[in-house]
Amino acid sequence: MRTAYTSDQIRAAELALMAKLPEGTLMGRAAAGLAAVCAGLLTGVRGRVYGSHVVLLVGSGDNGGDALYAGARLARRGARVVAVLAGSRVHEGGLAALRAVGGRATDLRVPILEQARELIGDADLVVDGLVGIGGSGALREPYATLAGLTAQASGLVVAVDVPSGVDASTGEVDGAAVRAQATVTFGAYKNGLLIDPGARFAGAVEFVDIGLGPYLPDPDVAAPTDEDVADLLPRPGAESDKYRRGVVGIAAGSDRYTGAAVLAVGGAVRAGAGMVRFVSSAEPVRLVRARWPEAVTTIIADPLGADPIEEVGRVQAWVLGPGLGTGAEAHAVARAVLSAQVPVLVDADGLTLIARDRGLLRRDGPTLITPHAGELSRLLGVPRERIEARRLEHVRRAAAELGVTVLLKGSTTLVAEEDRPVRVNTTGTPWLATGGTGDVLAGIAGALLAGGLSCYDAASGAAYVHGLAARLAVRGDPAGRGDPAGRGDPAGRGDAAGRAEAPIAALDVAQALPEALRAL
Ligand SMILES: NC(=O)C1=CN([C@@H]2O[C@H](COP(=O)(O)OP(=O)(O)OC[C@H]3O[C@@H](n4cnc5c(N)ncnc54)[C@H](OP(=O)(O)O)[C@@H]3O)[C@@H](O)[C@H]2O)[C@@H](O)CC1
Numbered sequence: 447m448r449t450a451y452t453s454d455q456i457r458a459a460e461l462a463l464m465a466k467l468p469e470g471t472l473m474g475r476a477a478a479g480l481a482a483v484c485a486g487l488l489t490g491v492r493g494r495v496y497g498s499h500v501v502l503l504v505g506s507g508d509n510g511g512d513a514l515y516a517g518a519r520l521a522r523r524g525a526r527v528v529a530v531l532a533g534s535r536v537h538e539g540g541l542a543a544l545r546a547v548g549g550r551a552t553d554l555r556v557p558i559l560e561q562a563r564e565l566i567g568d569a570d571l572v573v574d575g576l577v578g579i580g581g582s583g584a585l586r587e588p589y590a591t592l593a594g595l596t597a598q599a600s601g602l603v604v605a606v607d608v609p610s611g612v613d614a615s616t617g618e619v620d621g622a623a624v625r626a627q628a629t630v631t632f633g634a635y636k637n638g639l640l641i642d643p644g645a646r647f648a649g650a651v652e653f654v655d656i657g658l659g660p661y662l663p664d665p666d667v668a669a670p671t672d673e674d675v676a677d678l679l680p681r682p683g684a685e686s687d688k689y690r691r692g693v694v695g696i697a698a699g700s701d702r703y704t705g706a707a708v709l710a711v712g713g714a715v716r717a718g719a720g721m722v723r724f725v726s727s728a729e730p731v732r733l734v735r736a737r738w739p740e741a742v743t744t745i746i747a748d749p750l751g752a753d754p755i756e757e758v759g760r761v762q763a764w765v766l767g768p769g770l771g772t773g774a775e776a777h778a779v780a781r782a783v784l785s786a787q788v789p790v791l792v793d794a795d796g797l798t799l800i801a802r803d804r805g806l807l808r809r810d811g812p813t814l815i816t817p818h819a820g821e822l823s824r825l826l827g828v829p830r831e832r833i834e835a836r837r838l839e840h841v842r843r844a845a846a847e848l849g850v851t852v853l854l855k856g857s858t859t860l861v862a863e864e865d866r867p868v869r870v871n872t873t874g875t876p877w878l879a880t881g882g883t884g885d886v887l888a889g890i891a892g893a894l895l896a897g898g899l900s901c902y903d904a905a906s907g908a909a910y911v912h913g914l915a916a917r918l919a920v921r922g923d924p925a926g927r928g929d930p931a932g933r934g935d936p937a938g939r940g941d942a943a944g945r946a947e948a949p950i951a952a953l954d955v956a957q958a959l960p961e962a963l964r965a966l
């Protein structure tokens with residue numbers, strides 16, 4: 447599990463560790479790690495460090511100090527290093543170290559932005575040491591303009607600890623921020639490096655161990671890895687039969703919306719459900735039977751009757767909602783499904799129904815909801831843009847207010863449950879933003895719930911394999927990866943290895959699931 451922390455958590459751990467070490471030790475470790483990463487990148491691009499132009503953007507705190515000491519190390523290897531002193535103060539020790547090895551600082555008599563514009567444009571490497579975990583709120587001037595100027599850099603941009611302008615604790619970006627190709631982070635991951643929009647600004651994250659590990663508390667956020675997900679996925683044993691592997695019921699589709707049902711059933715079948723029981727009206731049942739003969743289907747004879755799902759037989763978990771519709775009949779089906787005591791996943795139209803009738807959530811079994819920002823907006827009465835900008839805050843709020851497990855879909859999918867670290871999904875690709883992929887995800891998570899996983903594990907496991915399958919489908923990449931940042935290219939142009947990407951349809955994701963599961 448890759449764990450991440452808030453600024454306050456990191457600071458407390460640093461204080462405890464610092465108390466045991468001579469002054470300056472931690473900054474020394476941080477700067478050495480930062481310089482090593484920068485040297486490696488420069489060597490990769492130019493063949494050597496010697497003679498390269500390096501510009502340090504230096505704020506008034508220790509983040510600037512790290513940049514200065516790292517700059518001194520690069521200057522010792524022959525780089526031409528200039529520090530842009532942007533703050534009212536500067537880390538004196540760092541500046542002295544840089545000057546001692548021939549590094550320069552900007553002339554304080556000439557307007558800083560004038561000098562910076564030219565320097566940044568010509569640099570092989572810009573090191574962003576404006577603010578780190580001490581930053582709060584939108585960047586003030588001149589930092590904001592300097593951060594904006596890095597977008598015009600023709601060379602590499604490397605952020606120190608966290609890109610300036612990204613809130614390290616939340617990933618929120620309020621105004622200008624540095625967009626880095628790489629971020630060198632010290633001691634532990636910060637939440638903002640994993641959660642969008644901040645994560646998009648960080649580029650590839652390089653971790654430098656400064657010995658903080660034993661002093662860190664329980665994490666605030668955690669990102670499962672291949673091994674974590676492989677460990678939690680149910681695997682059939684010799685004793686398994688279809689019932690023990692888990693029967694998932696899917697109540698989805700309507701005569702008007704049939705595709706969502708086919709996709710949700712596909713997700714469940716391909717993710718390894720022991721059996722899928724599909725229940726709906728006649729037309730979706732006909733189409734599901736045609737596409738997935740594995741599913742056992744039931745046509746609801748009387749949606750408004752006493753128990754519309756009475757005929758369905760035993761299931762260990764339900765998926766409710768994709769394409770279900772939002773009328774009186776859909777509401778009656780939702781009420782019947784939610785009155786079962788097994789885990790229920792609520793998605794799509796099911797979310798519209800519970801937004802209108804919160805009483806549906808008062809139930810005995812565990813509930814997992816899987817909204818995107820728009821659906822969560824209706825559930826919480828908060829504008830969609832606000833949710834997109836503050837994903838961590840709102841996924842937690844939804845879990846607390848609704849008393850359910852929440853999977854918030856989007857560019858970084860988050861899973862929240864009260865009193866647990868928020869799980870962040872690191873697989874996926876921007877190509878997943880296409881109709882129907884959410885229905886496949888619901889089917890996968892339903893299969894995992896029926897297989898006995900908790901809502902928390904089923905949601906994060908499903909998001910992970912769904913994202914891996916999507917990458918496979920997009921790239922034809924047998925390992926489903928090939929991207930050092932572990933993320934798709936935000937511009938959707940291709941991964942770091944230059945493999946071409948192609949658009950995918952939701953069914954492609956379902957079809958790629960077995961290969962994704964094999965790759966784990
Ligand atoms: N502690 C450790 O053991 C280690 C810490 N390490 C490093 O220290 C970093 C933390 O250093 P830090 O605490 O000095 O804060 P930092 O991030 O440099 O920024 C503080 C200054 O920024 C300013 N400022 C704030 N918000 C702003 C805004 N919106 N817009 C503009 N300015 C803003 C504010 O300036 P002021 O307003 O006071 O002039 C404030 O003084 C950490 O990220 C890591 O890199 C490593 O060396 C490893 C060991």
Ligand SMILES: [K+]
Binds near residue numbers: 576
């Ligand atoms: K920074």
